[in-house]
Structures are given as C-alpha cells and as structure tokens.
Amino acid sequence: MELRQLYYFKEVAEREHVSEAAVHLHVAQSAISRQISNLEAELGVKLFEREGRNVKLTQIGRIFLTHTKTAIKAIEHAKKQIDEYLDPERGSIWIGFPTSLASHLLPTVISEFKQKHPNIAFQLRQGSYKFLVDAVKNREIDLAFLGPVPTNDPDINGKILFSESISALLPASHPLAERKSLNLSDLRKEEFVLFPEGYVLHKIAVDGCRQAGFTPKISSYGEDLDAIKGLVSAGIGVTILPESTFYEATPRFTKKIPIDHPQLGRTVGIIRPKNRNLAPSEKVFYDFVIDFFSMLQQFQD
Template identity: 65%
Template sequence: MELRQLRYFVEVAEREHMTEAADHLHVAQSAVSLQISKLEDELGVMLFERVGRNLKLTEIGKTFLFHIKKALQAIDFAKEKVDEYLDPEHGTIKIGYPSSFVNNLLPTIISNFKKKFPSVNFHLRQGSYAYLSKAVKNGDINISFLGPVPQEDQDINVHILFSEKFYAIVPHHHHLAERNQLVLSDLKDEDFVLFSDGFILRKIAIEACKMAGFMPKITSEGEDIDAIKGLVSAGIGVSILPENTLINNIPRMTKKIPITYPEVKRTVGIVIPKNRELAPSEKIFYQFVVDFFSKLERFK
C-alpha cells in the first residue's frame, strides 16, 4: 500500500463521490479511481459500493477507514515532530478554543507569544466544549483551552490558568440597569437569551438559576457570544456571560452587572493529552501559557 493510495481512499470515503474527491485533491478523477482499484486489488476486498452517483463504504471499508485515519494521523504527527525537532521555533501549533475565548483571552495570549516567537504559526480550531475535549483525546489537536476545565479524566491533563466570575448583562433601558449589583433571583421573571442546548455556558447559567431558586425562561438562543450580546442589545432579554467575554467588549445599549449571589464562576484552563507527547513547538507554547498566567496571578 502506498501513502498516496491511503490519502485518496480517505478523501473518497469522506466525500462519497469520486469527482469531488479528485477536485479537492487537485488530480484527475481517473488517477483517483486507478489508485482506489489498486488498493482494493491489493487488499482483496471491495471498499466501496456504488449507490446512484455516489459511493458508499462497504462494512469492511468502514473498518478500514477507521484504522487508516488513525494511521495517517500518526504519520502526519511523526513528520511534524521531525520538522519541529529540526526547528521548533518555526513549527505550526494546532489549538482548540471555544467561542467565549475569541474576544480577549486568545488574542492576548497569541499576540504576546508571537512577540517572543514570531516564526511559529498557528492553526486555530473553534468548537464546542464536548468537541474540543474529544478532539484532544482522539488526536485531532493536542492543545485546547476549555472553561470550565474537565473533571479528572484518564485521557487528558488539565492545568487551571484562572477562574472567572459571570456577570448579568441587560438592555440599557432595563429596570435593573441602574443597579451596581444584583442577586440572580432578581432575574427570575425575565426573558433569558442563552446558548443553544448542548453548550456548556447554557448549562452553567441554568444551574446557577436553579441555585437561586428558579428555572430561567429561555425565549431566545444563540450559538456564539456575539449573537447572545446582540440579542440582549436589541432588548430581547437578559443573559449571564463570563467576565473575559465582556472585557473591552460590552455591546452598546447594554449594561453588565455583578452577581453577588449565588457566586457564578468557572475555571479556565489548558488541556493536553496524557498519552501523547507534545511536539517541540507545542511544548514551547504550553509552557509559555502556563508561565504567562502564573505571572498575571502574582501581580493581581
């Protein structure tokens, strides 16, 4: 089996279409078809079956794909390690991050890191809490920021960077907008704008409201921080957001208000795999982040 054949196979399997796979690979369809045929001849099995104009994996094809993707990840990772061993300050670092880190946290970290290591490149991947945890475990990425940090997990190592409070955010014309602080039960009769079902920030907000003795009336939902802020700004409802999402970025027509009870907070950390070694450039970045926040904590 040739490496080229395996990469062609994965592309066709994921797109379920020979022409689309060839276009994405920038090669002729006949070249892809030939390599797939050679691979099937060598293995002695049919990996695909034709369904209309599309191709579907056979059962053995599905099994083969599962293991080949892991093998290719290992090969790519090995090549990256060799390249970065030769020059770790010119590597590429893949980092996962949730949407709540976009406005302040991630830009602050990367801009400070680039001052010290200007030749290191980044491949940034945004995702949900569940996706990012899984991506670190299965090898899609090796470093991710998460908040709150996962509980003890046999597959990942967690380093807590800091903890942050949540604030209520209300429209500027709201009857509580002039308050300097509030208890969460003050919002029990309000319409809430929260993240969609499955997002960790929605879960945190709902659990906090339950601690305050009520279930929030969720009338609108969004899938990123800016959507939530925009809906609050439009007067659709109120929300609860973590502090770093509001640093230098409180939308017009809104007011952020500290919550005194119950204390709503989350830990924020950086996670890495337990059973895979970081590439040299990844190690540099990881240690930089740990040291960076350690210094910030000392100066608070």
C-alpha cells in the same frame, strides 16, 4: 500495504469518485484504481462497490476508513514532530477556542507569543465545548483554550490558568440596573437570552438559576456573544456571562451587575491530549501559556 494506498483509499472514500480523487491527488485514475485493487487483494475484502459512475464504501470499507484516518493522523503527527525537532521555531500549531474567549484571551496570548517566536504559525479553529474536547482527542487540533476546564476526562489533560466570576447583564432601563449587586433569584421572573442548549454557557446559566431556586424562562437564543449582548441591549431579556466576556467594555444600553448569591464562576484553561506527547513547537507554546498566566497571577496577587 503502502502508505500511498491508504492516502488513495481515503481520498476516494471521501469523494466517492475515483476520477475526482485522481484530479485532487494529481495522479492518473488508473494508478489509483490499481493501488486500491492491490489493497483489496491484500486485505481479502471489497472496500468499495460501484453505484453508476460513483463508488460507495462497503460496510467493512467504512470500518477500514475509520482506522485509516487514525493511522494517517498518527503518521502525519510523527512527521510533524521530526520536522519540528529539526527546527522547533518553524512549526505550525492548531489551536481551538470557544466564542467566549475569542475577543480578549486568545489575541492577547498569541500576540505576546509571536513577539518571542515570530516564525511559529497558527491555525485557529472556533468551536463548541464538546467539539473542542473531541477535536483534541481525535488530533484534529493540537491544543484548545476552554472554560470550564474538564477535570475527569481520561483522555484530556487540563491546566487551569485562572478562575472568573459570572455576572448578570441587564438592559440599562431595567428596574434593577442601578443595583450594586444582586441575587440571581431577583431575576426569577425575567426572560433570559442564552446560548442554545448544548453550549456550555447555556448549561452554566441554567444550572446557576436552578441553584437559585428557579428555572429560567428563555425568550431568545444567540449563538455568539455579540448576538446575546445585542439582544440584551435591545431590551429583549437578561443574561449571565463570565467576566472575561466584558474585558473590552460593557455593551451600550446595558449594565453589568455582580451576583452575590449563588456565587457562580468557571475555570478557564488549556487542554492537551493525555495519550501523546506534544510536538516541539506545541510544547513551546504550551509552556509559554502556563508561564504567561502564572506571571499575571503574581501581579494580581
């Protein structure tokens, strides 16, 4: 079994068309067909079946594709480690992040890092909490910033960088807008604007309200912070958000108010896989992030 056979197989499987795979790989269609035939002969099974001008994976072909993707990722990671071992300052890092950390934390950290390591490149990917955890496990991204930090996942190593409180965001015209602080139960009759179910900030908000003795009435959903803040500004409802989402400024026509009870918060940190070592440039960045937030914590103390 040859590595190029696995690449050819993967490309045909994903495109379901031999000629399209040949164009993408810049090789002759006959070469791909021959290599896949050799692979099937070696394995003793049919990986594809024809459907008109297209091809479809057989049941065993789908199983083999899963393992092929894993093998290719492992080989590409090994090559990356070798390349970066020769020159750690010219690596490329895939970083994941959620929308709640996109406006301040991510640009601040990368900007500071690039001043010291200008030749290390970044590929950035925004995603939901579950997507980021799964992507780190599956080697789709190398590291991810996340909040809250998972603490009991057997495949993830999470490092807490800081903890932050959760505050309420109300329309400026709201009767409680002039309060210095409030109990979350004060909002039991309000309509809430939240992230959709499945987002971790949705769970934090709903769990917080239930801890305060009520289930929130959700009037609207927003899939990013700007949408949620905009809906609150328009008087559609209230919401609760982490402090890091207010670093730049509280949105116009709104008031941010601390929550006294229950005391809500979340951890924010960086996650890495437990089952593999970081490539040299990834480790340079990971260590920088730990040191950067450690120094910030010292100044704050």
